Amino acid sequence: MDNLKPPATITPDELSKLTLAWLNKYQLAPTPINYAVIYACSHPNNQKLRSELQQLIANNQTPDNYLLAELHQKYLEENLQADNETLSAIHKVIVNLQTVCEKSQSDVSQYQSTLHSQASKLNDTDNQHTVDIVNTIIVATEKAQLAQNQFKDSIYASQNDIKTLQQKLKTAQQQAQTDSLTGLANRRGMENFLNTLTSTSHICALLFDIDNFKQLNDTYGHGVGDIILQKVAQQIAQLLGPEHIAIRYGGEEFLVLMINQARDDVFMYAETVRENIEKLKLVHGKTRKRLPQVTISVGLSLNRQKLSVAEAIEQADSALYQAKSSGKNRVCLSS
Numbered sequence: 001m002d003n004l005k006p007p008a009t010i011t012p013d014e015l016s017k018l019t020l021a022w023l024n025k026y027q028l029a030p031t032p033i034n035y036a037v038i039y040a041c042s043h044p045n046n047q048k049l050r051s052e053l054q055q056l057i058a059n060n061q062t063p064d065n066y067l068l069a070e071l072h073q074k075y076l077e078e079n080l081q082a083d084n085e086t087l088s089a090i091h092k093v094i095v096n097l098q099t100v101c102e103k104s105q106s107d108v109s110q111y112q113s114t115l116h117s118q119a120s121k122l123n124d125t126d127n128q129h130t131v132d133i134v135n136t137i138i139v140a141t142e143k144a145q146l147a148q149n150q151f152k153d154s155i156y157a158s159q160n161d162i163k164t165l166q167q168k169l170k171t172a173q174q175q176a177q178t179d180s181l182t183g184l185a186n187r188r189g190m191e192n193f194l195n196t197l198t199s200t201s202h203i204c205a206l207l208f209d210i211d212n213f214k215q216l217n218d219t220y221g222h223g224v225g226d227i228i229l230q231k232v233a234q235q236i237a238q239l240l241g242p243e244h245i246a247i248r249y250g251g252e253e254f255l256v257l258m259i260n261q262a263r264d265d266v267f268m269y270a271e272t273v274r275e276n277i278e279k280l281k282l283v284h285g286k287t288r289k290r291l292p293q294v295t296i297s298v299g300l301s302l303n304r305q306k307l308s309v310a311e312a313i314e315q316a317d318s319a320l321y322q323a324k325s326s327g328k329n330r331v332c333l334s335s
Ligand SMILES: Nc1nc2c(ncn2[C@@H]2O[C@H](COP(=O)(O)OP(=O)(O)OP(=O)(O)O)[C@@H](O)[C@H]2O)c(=O)[nH]1
Pocket: 064, 066, 181, 209, 210, 211, 212, 213, 214, 215, 217, 221, 222, 223, 224, 225, 226, 229, 250, 251, 252, 324
């Protein structure tokens, strides 16, 4: 299981044991998310997930809960869009049914009033047997109309149920595109945003990474680490117009994509965010003691060569590496 690929003949029971052994090796609790990710690594459909995890480990990244949660979100939570399409299709069928039902209801009403008017023309001299038949038909028609009314009511109720479900799904989809800790977009939110852009959109990529975050976590605990992540995210988001997007890209890494923005303004934005974070005065919630200064490093791709988004992010990543290796707390431009 070290290479995360079990032999072809493994049973689910054995696979479960291997999954637990793998989690144990990295001292990870078998939470539903951790378990699901490692178990899923063995499935032939999840080759990309397996490769990414293997690559991260090969790059000396230690798998932790955050990393596995990210992989879970990226590879194993894909069904919401499909659900929405199914609901819309059902909604259409119900609206059609409703139209058919209303038409047939008006036909029955018309038929009923014809019957009534014809029945009133029959008089005592007519054959009592005929009168009885007509009256029986009238009663049967009234029953049919009652059943039809009930059917129409249940169609309306289903329509309302579908509207409620669609609303719930919309909320779930929004949540699925949002990082719950920081409120920024997550990678799925980024994909959706990119789908709204045209081929002429010019994209600058900025990668922000908190400096020495592991040390902050280790010294003050992950609760404090989480608050720092929120504060940094807030600084990044608050200076950004609605045409741009801020994404929680990794544990303590944030990506900003700026669309059709003058290059000088992109640089100014990055520098202002960096300065604002450096100036933050954070206090430990319990001890009320000041926390050490938080700083960030920023890698920036101004994308002069009209690169794809993935290439621009890669450039920003190299620039971020430069910012880290040349002393941190600075903005570096890709060459
Ligand atoms: N509190 C908290 N920590 C996280 C979260 N996601 C990732 N981390 C932690 O972020 C840390 C990232 O550490 P490193 O990648 O070593 O980076 P660093 O210490 O910031 O070092 P430099 O980037 O070189 O300055 C790890 O300890 C992760 O456990 C999160 O959601 N909350």
